[in-house]
Amino acid sequence: MTTARMTPPLLQVRDLRVEFATDAGVVPAVSGISFAIERGETLVIVGESGSGKSVTSLAIMGLVPQPPGRIAGGEILFRDRDGTVRDLAHASAREMQGLRGAQIAMIFQEPMSALNPVYTIGTQITETLHLHERLSRRAAKLRAIEMLDLLGIPEPARRFDAYPHELSGGMRQRAMIAMALSCRPSLLIADEPTTALDVTVQAQILDLIRRLQAELSMAVIFITHNLGVAAEIADRILVMYAGQAVETGPTRAIFRETRMPYTMELLASVPRLGLDRDARPLQAIPGSVPDLTALPAGCLFHPRCRHMRPEPCQTRRQLLEPCGPEHDVRCARWREIGGDPP
Amino acid sequence: MTRYVVSRLWQLVLVLIGVSMVVFLTMHVLPGDVATLLLGERATAAALLKLRHQLGLDQPIWVQYFDFATGALRGDFGMSLRTNHPAITDVMDAFPVTLQLSFSALLLATMIGVPLGVIAGTRPGGTLDNVVMSMTLFGVSMPIFWLGLMLLLLFGGILDWLPIGGLMPVGMDVPRTTGMTVIDAVIAGRPDLLLISLRYLLLPAATLATIPLAMITRITRSEMLAVIGLDHVRTARAKGMPERRVVIRHVLRNALIPVVTVIGLQLGLLLSGAVLTETIFSLPGLGRLMVDSILSRDYPVVQAGALFIALVFVLVNLLVDLSYGLLDPRIRRS
């Protein structure tokens, strides 16, 4: 350890690598991600689909499907409730079962399919409680109703007996969050929890996550492809592209002093509600996410980058380097490009 | 839900009318002249005419069908030509034997088939999966009347562990209440008779279970495979639930909905298979009764048996349909 700290951070991911075996060979879904997060903090991981953001979160949960996937390297250091630090990349299945749902919880994108259609909301919430805490049936039910109430679900006692298909999308996602938070985890991973919802409900759910984070002083890792959502709740932002971190820093720095051309493109593709909807057409990023089985030489983003120069972009793999206070970027030309939006 | 039940019941009535027409037509129109059949080739023309009149055969066909249908509704199919009992009585006497046989076969097939399907479905492509799937292929390709004989030869003949047929040893009877030996032995409070009746039931039930077992294993496996990749299973794992419980509570429970349908649909196979199984193991069941009645041209019993079996089959299919609601809350409340 180079930095002297009193206590290690809640979660520290170091050089995480995740691979998948496919017919086309071994695919590096995540190649060398590092970040740390403390209680009360919100880290937003931003990227297009296939960037490795969801796989990163599954790796922390120990839910990378194996086979075909495997954690090929790195460490996921998690500070337990009693203060001991464990490496989740090498934890046993039983250890992970004890942590999942209790200290690390996760909510998913599609609340309809993420809930089991054949059990009531109540059953699915108390299930988590029974797994991790010794509660009587009655106590578990009371806790579950309390959680539903906390999540702003009207008539929580009645909703306890409702099946997922009887609730609206927003209510389902609230139930999902109630389920995740029922054991008061210290880390919550939210994988695009608002993507399937309409805009007003999105805003409500984001508000709710922010409020509960403060109340329960959780660390939140929020995964999204939408920088607009990131701006709402992030303390820090990590931008991923093709399995790598390409820019990371405090939210303010990412938005005000954007260094990486890819982040600039993402920013340009964010719809700005009400402000200048008519002023500028929404820009889609040209090209598509690279095929992980056939990655380009040099900078992975160069085929889609408007600032690309044959030298060094096509030849040299760039490392993440500091470009400001706590602000890192993976671009050889960030000094020349400057912070102007494209 | 109520409307659904009503419409299903209405369909059922229509199907049963159709079934009764098929049974009526095959028995009354196709086999030629019933009167000649009853009286023999050498009967005088006058005697034939008189009998035809007695039987109502000189009436228009729709009148005959109406008579048949109203009789059937009262359970009146006429007297058995062999035993001189009312045909329906012979059918009802034989039914418990078939019911007990079919039910124990289904129980056996379900109790073995569902776990095998779970084992195979959670290890797709693995050795166990391949072994189980090969077994199901053998199972569906097996002529059960041959399998029954081979089991008899092995366990009844060579090893001499189990009896080679019948319901109970000759001269031994269970006090009859339901007509199902196992249940009657329990009702009579006779563990000795229970054991004996179970020993007699084992081979026939195992034989009859073969094909349903293969089908149930296959459908369980494929449904497990379909459910195990769904999002809610990942949610259950994210709760920290041990894998075994995830498989049972969140995969098998959801997979069961189609599995139950298939289990219910095995009844057709079971009733068909019962005919052959009862022949091999000399059981006095409905299937055997039907075959004997056909061979001796005892048409009242054939008609009564055919309608009765079709009724049971259609009713069970209806129950299976309705049981969806119990297993799938999405249907229950809509």
Add this chain to the structure above:
Amino acid sequence: MSAPGVEIEVPVRRRSAIGKVLARWPARVGLAITLIFLVLTVAAPLVVPYDPYDQDLSSALSPPSAEHWFGADQYGRDTFSRVLYGTRTALLAVVVADGLALVLGCAMGLVAGFFGGRIDAAIMRVNDVLLAFPYLLLALIIVAALGPGLTHSMIAIGIVYTPQYARLIRGQVLAVREADYVRAARALSASRLRIMLRHVLPNSFTPIMVMATLQAGSVIVETAGLSFLGLGAQPPSSDWGALLADGQSYFLTAWWIATFPGLAIFLVVLGFNLLGDALRDHFDPRRRG
């Protein structure tokens, strides 16, 4: 200009499809068993060591030996020869019963699907009624009506399997009916019958063949089953079911009489099932399991 090109393309595509099906070993085993079975139906008279009906009381009930590979029955008839001859009744059952089901079912399905409305409803009700009987029971009452015998039992099995073909073809017709080229043909005022025969049947060829192969095994088992019950082929026929019924009376003393015909049924049915499963998996990947 384009027409010859199309004609050349079709067989090439077919061959590669069959090649793909046969890439897996279960399909190859299935095909091998089916081919051996078919060859034997033709070659039986040439390869059998004895006339299957020749009685030789001196070797009655003799166990398998070099002389009688599968032993001999109570009249001294050679079981091996009788089992080989049994392939002929089995093939006959496939051709007659499966064929009857196919022709009847296709006709019903075509008419129902193409005309729709009341005709469709009426035909589908008839289908429902047929499906309201457990398989063998329907066969039983048809045999009861027609009287026992091999031909009657094959007709009965054929009728039992008709609804499945009818459903299949009706679905195909409904799918094809709205396709552009059928509409175009209708716009050109081609007759309905012509449209049905020219467009629906060729499109349905593959699923029908898959179903016919899958049903072939069941048809053999059930025809043999009826013979076993004494309702189909009658002694002294060398039908496998009749042989089994014969052997049942002696199974504790002369196990070979019943064992070998049953084994033959099992193998042939296994062959058809392996082949049918492989075809189905290939042409309908959704049902692969």
